[in-house]
Amino acid sequence: xxxxxxxxxxxxxxxxxxxxxxxxxxxxxxxxxxxxxxxxxxxxxxxxxxxxxxxxxxxxxxxxxxxxxxxxxxxxxxxxxxxxxxxxxxxxxxxxxxxxxxxxxxxxxxxxxxxxxxxxxxxxxxxxxxxxxxxxxxxxxx
Amino acid sequence: xxxxxxxxxxxxxxxxxxxxxxxxxxxxxxxxxxxxxxxxxxxxxxxxxxxxxxxxxxxxxxxxxxxxxxxxxxxxxxxxxxxxxxxxxxxxxxxxxxxxxxxxxxxxxxxxxxxxxxxxxxxxxxxxxxxxxxxxxxxxxxxxxxxxxxxxxxxxxxxxxxxxxxxxxxxxxxxxxxxxxxxxxxxxxxxxxxxxxxxxxxxxxxxxxxxxxxxxxxxxxxxxxxxxxxxxxxxxxxxxxxxxxxxxxxxxxxxxxxxxxxxxxxxxxxxxxxxxxxxxxxxxxxxxxxxxxxxxxxxxxxxxxxxxxxxxxxxxxxxxxxxxxxxxxxxxxxxxxxxxxxxxxxxxxxxxxxxxxxxxxxxxxxxxxxxxxxxxxxxxxxxxxxxxxxxxxxxxxxxxxxxxxxxxxxxxxxxxxxxxxxxxxxxxxxxxxxxxxxxxxxxxxxxxxxxxx
Numbered sequence: 001x002x003x004x005x006x007x008x009x010x011x012x013x014x015x016x017x018x019x020x021x022x023x024x025x026x027x028x029x030x031x032x033x034x035x036x037x038x039x040x041x042x043x044x045x046x047x048x049x050x051x052x053x054x055x056x057x058x059x060x061x062x063x064x065x066x067x068x069x070x071x072x073x074x075x076x077x078x079x080x081x082x083x084x085x086x087x088x089x090x091x092x093x094x095x096x097x098x099x100x101x102x103x104x105x106x107x108x109x110x111x112x113x114x115x116x117x118x119x120x121x122x123x124x125x126x127x128x129x130x131x132x133x134x135x136x137x138x139x140x141x142x
Numbered sequence: 143x144x145x146x147x148x149x150x151x152x153x154x155x156x157x158x159x160x161x162x163x164x165x166x167x168x169x170x171x172x173x174x175x176x177x178x179x180x181x182x183x184x185x186x187x188x189x190x191x192x193x194x195x196x197x198x199x200x201x202x203x204x205x206x207x208x209x210x211x212x213x214x215x216x217x218x219x220x221x222x223x224x225x226x227x228x229x230x231x232x233x234x235x236x237x238x239x240x241x242x243x244x245x246x247x248x249x250x251x252x253x254x255x256x257x258x259x260x261x262x263x264x265x266x267x268x269x270x271x272x273x274x275x276x277x278x279x280x281x282x283x284x285x286x287x288x289x290x291x292x293x294x295x296x297x298x299x300x301x302x303x304x305x306x307x308x309x310x311x312x313x314x315x316x317x318x319x320x321x322x323x324x325x326x327x328x329x330x331x332x333x334x335x336x337x338x339x340x341x342x343x344x345x346x347x348x349x350x351x352x353x354x355x356x357x358x359x360x361x362x363x364x365x366x367x368x369x370x371x372x373x374x375x376x377x378x379x380x381x382x383x384x385x386x387x388x389x390x391x392x393x394x395x396x397x398x399x400x401x402x403x404x405x406x407x408x409x410x411x412x413x414x415x416x417x418x419x420x421x422x423x424x425x426x427x428x429x430x431x432x433x434x435x436x437x438x439x440x441x442x443x444x445x446x447x448x449x450x451x452x453x454x455x456x457x458x459x460x461x462x463x464x465x466x467x468x469x470x471x472x473x474x475x476x477x478x479x480x481x482x483x484x485x486x487x488x489x490x491x492x493x494x495x496x497x498x499x500x501x502x503x504x505x506x507x508x509x510x511x512x513x514x515x516x517x518x519x520x521x522x523x524x525x526x527x528x529x530x531x532x533x534x535x536x537x538x539x540x541x542x543x544x545x546x547x548x549x550x551x552x553x554x555x556x557x558x559x560x561x562x563x564x565x566x567x568x569x570x571x572x573x574x575x576x577x578x579x580x581x582x583x584x585x586x587x588x589x590x591x592x593x594x595x
Contacts, residue, residue, distance in 0.1 A: 004194075057145070057150060059150055059151070059154050085143045085144075087143055087147060089147065096147075096151065098143070098147060098150055100143065100144070110208070110209060111208055114208065127158075129154055129158075129211050130211070131153075131209070131210050131211035132209045132210055133144070134210070134399060135153065135210040135211070135212065135396060135399060136144075136145050136149060136150060136153060137144075137145075138395045138396060138398070138399040139149075139153055139392045139393075139395050139396050140145060140146075140149040140152075140153075140392070
């Protein structure tokens with residue numbers, strides 16, 4: 001384990017506070033190992049925790065063709081996503097589809113689902129965007 | 143459905159068609175604790191600290207981009223004005239430290255590292271003088287380091303000696319980077335009333351009242367505002383201001399969300415959202431085009447300053463309503479080389495430096511990314527900076543000059559940097575001698591705050 005100067009300073013201060021003049025090599029060793037084990041339990045910010053929580057909004061549009069909605073929704077249900085609302089509009093040959101997707105119960109995280117949607121979009125020559133619901137709430141609700 | 147069909151499509155339209163992106167997430171890191179009397183130790187401490195906080199900066203920003211479907215154009219780091227921790231060092235040492243910082247920036251994959259700066263509005267310390275001396279060497283020997291010097295403030299007045307030194311440094315930088323169209327000058331800006339939490343380069347630095355580490359975000363989005371104004375058609379000024387406010391409100395909210403999420407990933411405090419309409423050289427992503435959509439035949443004619451004032455004021459109002467953490471510059475930027483509309487206006491002969499100077503009285507910064515002939519004298523550049531600084535201190539606003547005396551170029555030529563820095567046509571500057579005035583040196587006293595007529 002690599003300790004920063006700051007952490008070493010903190011451990012030293014803790015040891016001084018605890019032992020004062022009564023310090024013996026054993027006591028120092030104990031205090032240090034206790035302080036170091038405490039360091040280990042501090043939260044690790046390097047892990048991302050929020051990538052498979054909450055609701056996503058899927059927006060898709062392109063040239064209307066048979067089975068577009070089926071392909072997208074089948075893939076989503078295979079990922080274990082819950083579809084909470086679907087809305088579709090047709091304008092001449094073009095369709096727009098919006099799906100509210102809850103991925104809390106899914107074994108896949110957002111980027112894995114995005115990956116699968118990208119494959120469908122490429123195969124059917126359509127556009128599929130998958131964004132977290134928060135961005136819409138932030139932009140359109142006060 | 144929790145959102146209207148149109149609301150969802152509006153967001154998609156903004157990001158996919160109207161170039162709405164977040165210009166920058168800038169992590170501010172204090173380097174005040176990284177000093178040692180041994181320069182090698184100092185370098186190592188600074189390198190380690192930047193890697194400690196910044197290693198995941200690009201990765202986290204990319205994760206947030208994916209999650210919300212909005213791209214973040216630049217990932218940057220700003221540091222304590224370097225003259226503060228390095229006050230005891232000589233100019234050669236400053237250059238060495240800059241190279242180390244450049245290496246750290248490359249290592250973590252960020253676009254720019256800014257804060258090679260000095261705040262000398264009232265006077266110099268020895269270290270600040272050394273930093274000023276080192277600027278041309280640093281800008282020519284590093285790639286990602288951006289530098290700034292604050293030469294004036296409403297409280298302190300204008301340090302004319304600093305302006306003269308800065309003008310010399312700009313000339314020398316232009317010469318030392320002549321092989322790349324004097325690109326060094328594009329990475330240097332001279333300020334009056336510099337702000338401490340600005341996330342935009344070249345002027346970003348981590349101010350002395352800032353915390354240990356902080357995450358600031360700068361929005362963008364002229365394309366979105368442009369389309370909203372076009373859609374509004376012929377309406378009166380009141381309605382026009384309202385259209386701008388509604389649009390900027392939404393992009394500020396999006397910007398704040400992304401900034402907060404990146405900060406959350408890092409586990410560091412979120413600082414401010416800088417509500418600035420920052421153009422890019424992409425077609426349609428232009429402040430110039432917005433002003434023309436408001437009804438001007440071209441930029442630079444009568445009405446331009448008023449149109450820009452309306453835009454700038456509406457942007458600020460919307461930003462303040464949308465977020466309680468507004469800071470930085472917050473307004474409309476008018477960099478010439480980074481804005482197709484402005485470039486066209488210069489090439490048409492509609493826009494000159496004097497009109498740009500007037501526009502800086504009402505925009506958020508100043509004379510930005512302006513290329514002038516290579517034979518422009520240091521005294522003339524000093525005069526241009528002093529004019530801008532005077533506008534800043536008298537009107538109690540931030541002003542800045544980022545000017546490029548492009549080595550060997552003359553009016554009619556242009557310099558092309560590609561990317562976000564864009565392409566600047568060389569503008570003519572009046573070479574009427576001001577060297578006797580600027581040569582007086584000393585300090586221009588702080589202005590009065592009453593009798594504001």
